[in-house]
Amino acid sequence: MNNALAVASVVVKELYRRKDFYVLFVLTAVITLLMGALNFFNDDKIVRYLKEICLLLIWISALVIAVGTSARQIPSERENRTVFPLLAKPITRGQLIAGKFLGCWLACGLALIVFYLFFGVISVSREHQLPMASYFQALWLHWWMLGVVVAMALLGSVLFAAPSSNATICLLLILGILLLGRHLNKVAVQLAEPMSTVVYVVYFAVPHLELFDVRDLVVHNWDPINWLICVGATFYAAAYAVFFLFAAWLVFRRQPLV
Amino acid sequence: MPAPSLILALLFVVCFTLATWLQPWHQSWAGGRAQSSSLLDIVMGDSQQLFANHFFTKADVYFHSGYYPSVFDQAIGGAPHMTAAKDAATEHGPEHAEETGFLGRPRDWIDRFSRNLYPSRHSHLDSPGEAREILPWLRIAADLDPHKVETYTVAAYWLRQHLNKVDEAEQFLRAGWRANPDSYEILFELGRVFDENRGDFQRASNVWELAVRKWHERSARNGKQDDFILEQTLTHLAQLEEREGYWEKAIAYLEKLKAFSPHPNVIQQHIEELKRKAVAPSVPNNSVSPQAGKR
Amino acid sequence: MDQANLFGMEPILKIEDLVVEYRTREFGQRVRIAVNRLSLEVFPGEVFGFLGPNGAGKTTTMNVLLGFVPATRGAAYVFNVNVRDPIARQRIGYLPELTYYYKFLTAEELLRFYARIFRIPRAEVGPRVDEVLKLVELDAARKRPIKTYSKGMQQRVGLAQALINNPDLLILDEPTSGLDPIGRMKVREIIQRLKQTGKTVFFSSHELGEVETVCDRVAILYQGELKAIGRVSELVEKYECNLEQAFLKVVGYNSER
Numbered sequence: 001m002n003n004a005l006a007v008a009s010v011v012v013k014e015l016y017r018r019k020d021f022y023v024l025f026v027l028t029a030v031i032t033l034l035m036g037a038l039n040f041f042n043d044d045k046i047v048r049y050l051k052e053i054c055l056l057l058i059w060i061s062a063l064v065i066a067v068g069t070s071a072r073q074i075p076s077e078r079e080n081r082t083v084f085p086l087l088a089k090p091i092t093r094g095q096l097i098a099g100k101f102l103g104c105w106l107a108c109g110l111a112l113i114v115f116y117l118f119f120g121v122i123s124v125s126r127e128h129q130l131p132m133a134s135y136f137q138a139l140w141l142h143w144w145m146l147g148v149v150v151a152m153a154l155l156g157s158v159l160f161a162a163p164s165s166n167a168t169i170c171l172l173l174i175l176g177i178l179l180l181g182r183h184l185n186k187v188a189v190q191l192a193e194p195m196s197t198v199v200y201v202v203y204f205a206v207p208h209l210e211l212f213d214v215r216d217l218v219v220h221n222w223d224p225i226n227w228l229i230c231v232g233a234t235f236y237a238a239a240y241a242v243f244f245l246f247a248a249w250l251v252f253r254r255q256p257l258v
Numbered sequence: 259m260p261a262p263s264l265i266l267a268l269l270f271v272v273c274f275t276l277a278t279w280l281q282p283w284h285q286s287w288a289g290g291r292a293q294s295s296s297l298l299d300i301v302m303g304d305s306q307q308l309f310a311n312h313f314f315t316k317a318d319v320y321f322h323s324g325y326y327p328s329v330f331d332q333a334i335g336g337a338p339h340m341t342a343a344k345d346a347a348t349e350h351g352p353e354h355a356e357e358t359g360f361l362g363r364p365r366d367w368i369d370r371f372s373r374n375l376y377p378s379r380h381s382h383l384d385s386p387g388e389a390r391e392i393l394p395w396l397r398i399a400a401d402l403d404p405h406k407v408e409t410y411t412v413a414a415y416w417l418r419q420h421l422n423k424v425d426e427a428e429q430f431l432r433a434g435w436r437a438n439p440d441s442y443e444i445l446f447e448l449g450r451v452f453d454e455n456r457g458d459f460q461r462a463s464n465v466w467e468l469a470v471r472k473w474h475e476r477s478a479r480n481g482k483q484d485d486f487i488l489e490q491t492l493t494h495l496a497q498l499e500e501r502e503g504y505w506e507k508a509i510a511y512l513e514k515l516k517a518f519s520p521h522p523n524v525i526q527q528h529i530e531e532l533k534r535k536a537v538a539p540s541v542p543n544n545s546v547s548p549q550a551g552k553r
Numbered sequence: 554m555d556q557a558n559l560f561g562m563e564p565i566l567k568i569e570d571l572v573v574e575y576r577t578r579e580f581g582q583r584v585r586i587a588v589n590r591l592s593l594e595v596f597p598g599e600v601f602g603f604l605g606p607n608g609a610g611k612t613t614t615m616n617v618l619l620g621f622v623p624a625t626r627g628a629a630y631v632f633n634v635n636v637r638d639p640i641a642r643q644r645i646g647y648l649p650e651l652t653y654y655y656k657f658l659t660a661e662e663l664l665r666f667y668a669r670i671f672r673i674p675r676a677e678v679g680p681r682v683d684e685v686l687k688l689v690e691l692d693a694a695r696k697r698p699i700k701t702y703s704k705g706m707q708q709r710v711g712l713a714q715a716l717i718n719n720p721d722l723l724i725l726d727e728p729t730s731g732l733d734p735i736g737r738m739k740v741r742e743i744i745q746r747l748k749q750t751g752k753t754v755f756f757s758s759h760e761l762g763e764v765e766t767v768c769d770r771v772a773i774l775y776q777g778e779l780k781a782i783g784r785v786s787e788l789v790e791k792y793e794c795n796l797e798q799a800f801l802k803v804v805g806y807n808s809e810r
């Protein structure tokens with residue numbers, strides 16, 4: 001654990017010394033503020049469209065940050081040969097993977113906190129109410145979803161050599177799940193037999209990242225989710241993250257580094 | 259480093275000049291977007307209409323607080339319902355029948371679980387003023403496709419009826435009329451603004467009469483049009499004239515209405531009633547000279 | 554240290570019949586043998602020079618010792634522990650041949666990071682980092698990100714990180730490459746000082762002059778095979794010339810004669 005945390009702290013340092021996060025944050029803030037400056041029928045209490053746009057930008061930025069950093073970690077260690085002095089020390093490859101995961105995930109968490117604070121400020125300035133519970137749930141579930149994403153990208157990065165192709169594949173896969181995941185069962189019903197089973201299997205196998213997308217509830221001021229459901233979703237994400245990390249370890253464990 | 263900073267300064271000046279030079283052009287574009295959507299045309303081409311439809315639907319999604327069938331649900335369960343102009347006329351009529359929901363019973367545990375994490379109950383923006391949330395999408399839809407008439411009528415309905423923004427409603431309808439001079443739907447809504455909100459019976463009846471004419475023109479040109487709006491327009495006209503005491507005019511409209519109404523005998527009864535009133539000499543209680551205003 | 558004493562001890566590093574094959578990712582799946590049946594022992598307190606022309610298999614051997622590359626056949630042990638076990642690396646200091654360290658960290662942060670992995674107690678980390686930075690003369694640049702360092706400075710960072718855990722066995726892959734003459738001399742001094750404190754150094758080099766001055770024993774590798782091993786003086790006697798000429802003879806390069 002100590003080793004993993006040491007590796008994680010380096011990853012976090014890297015993230016905040018790189019400019020990606022700041023660029024994405026400023027971009028999100030600027031676009032949101034521009035959108036907020038629009039005038040629709042002289043009504044300055046309209047807020048939900050703004051919340052939706054802000055959350056959409058946050059989701060995109062967070063995915064880019066998560067996939068971008070985690071897909072790069074291990075390939076760049078190998079390419080820059082920093083992995084050699086590191087693994088020459090008493091650290092196992094499993095600890096290295098765990099550390100990379102923790103680092104990326106914590107870094108994403110920090111980024112999310114900044115983003116959601118901004119979101120909170122925007123929504124309070126218009127709505128004059130702050131549903132803390134809902135916002136916290138949205139942040140929490142978002143973070144856990146990113147955990148699965150980071151683990152997935154790490155697995156991809158030990159499977160595919162080129163980080164850019166890995167990042168592209170991961171992003172496509174994640175977008176596919178987010179957009180279609182919930183509906184695959186309905187698609188399966190309408191297909192002919194061999195395909196139907198295939199789609200069903202896919203439906204039950206993929207991590208349903210879209211479960212963690214509670215933006216609609218937040219945008220439209222629905223009541224907070226039942227906390228038990230949140231706990232369940234957390235375990236669901238944890239299970240998939242552990243699965244992907246384990247797979248990444250299995251692949252990486254015996255991989256020659258040169 | 260004097261040279262790079264000089265170049266930088268030069269570039270800055272160029273950018274600044276360009277910006278000031280473009281500003282008036284931009285203003286003219288932003289100001290009269292309804293007529294000159296040419297830039298959008300160039301950039302987006304035909305996909306504009308697609309996006310406009312998307313945003314129009316988005317307004318409906320917002321009206322239901324996010325509870326809305328996806329294309330996949332629609333493929334299985336049938337069409338979604340719209341807060342279209344029909345609502346405007348029927349005032350929350352049969353739409354509540356939909357509350358049984360399009361989701362159906364959960365198909366599996368993931369489905370059941372996920373329903374806790376997205377809006378899965380029927381809901382409307384009912385509390386006062388909440389309906390404002392749908393406006394931005396309608397506005398964007400209108401900007402993208404100024405020829406989508408529904409956008410204007412729906413927005414005007416909400417602005418006028420629920421948000422107490424009569425001026426904005428009128429403005430928006432006028433913008434729609436400019437973009438769609440032949441739209442009897444917009445004229446009908448505009449007439450309602452004059453009649454119900456402004457108390458300007460003259461203009462209301464003018465606009466409605468124009469709407470009836472446009473309806474016939476378009477029927478002649480493009481084939482059969484939506485009866486519903488014509489029926490509504492004629493009914494409103496008849497009611498208006500009746501209210502003002504011009505029985506013959508009212509009867510004339512009712513006669514037209516009878517021609518294609520599903521309940522002609524109800525209308526016939528009403529006509530008889532009016533005829534009786536017309537025979538009995540009654541003075542219109544309104545002091546406005548009726549004949550002068552009529553074209 | 555004389556012969557009897559040497560062989561009376563347990564070796565600190567033992568390579569037994571090591572074979573390493575690389576699969577080249579080309580059509581036909583050619584297998585190329587990088588190290589062929591290498592057996593070698595290094596004893597505590599020795600400075601051992603590992604020589605060979607380019608492509609002889611020196612780096613490959615070291616990669617096996619550190620567990621980066623699996624042995625195709627044979628085995629290697631450090632401190633009597635198979636190199637596949639990460640515990641074996643607690644008391645090793647390793648300097649890779651070409652390396653860039655995390656560019657966004659400063660030298661000090663990098664060393665602290667490695668110190669943490671060695672579980673050096675918190676109180677000792679500060680003095681230890683100061684000590685190695687002073688040793689490699691990077692004191693002035695310690696607060697600058699590594700990306701601002703010159704090649705030689707990066708090589709010094711490498712040396713510093715290899716020394717951070719006060720290791721008993723140092724595996725150095727061409728420690729003097731990229732250093733200026735003063736830097737080379739420094740490295741030689743460091744190796745000699747380490748030897749005086751009883752450490753073992755296993756290093757590869759192309760600088761035969763420097764090998765001659767610091768090494769107790771050398772091994773000469775050629776095309777993956779061990780061609781000669783022994784004390785520098787023995788080799789010089791056997792081939793009746795200096796180490797450089799002996800080296801050339803061993804690898805079969807005869808220009809003069």
Ligand SMILES: Nc1ncnc2c1ncn2[C@@H]1O[C@H](COP(=O)(O)OP(=O)(O)OP(=O)(O)O)[C@@H](O)[C@H]1O
Nearest residue numbers: 258575577587605606607608609610611612613614
């Ligand atoms: N990743 C690899 N894949 C295939 N072959 C490799 C790989 N790495 C090294 N080799 C081959 O193995 C042989 C030994 O290489 P190695 O790097 O061990 O040489 P070296 O003795 O360190 O040489 P130098 O003095 O140039 O550093 C070479 O023939 C090299 O081409």
Ligand SMILES: [Mg+2]
Nearest residue numbers: 611612613650
């Ligand atoms: Mg080498």
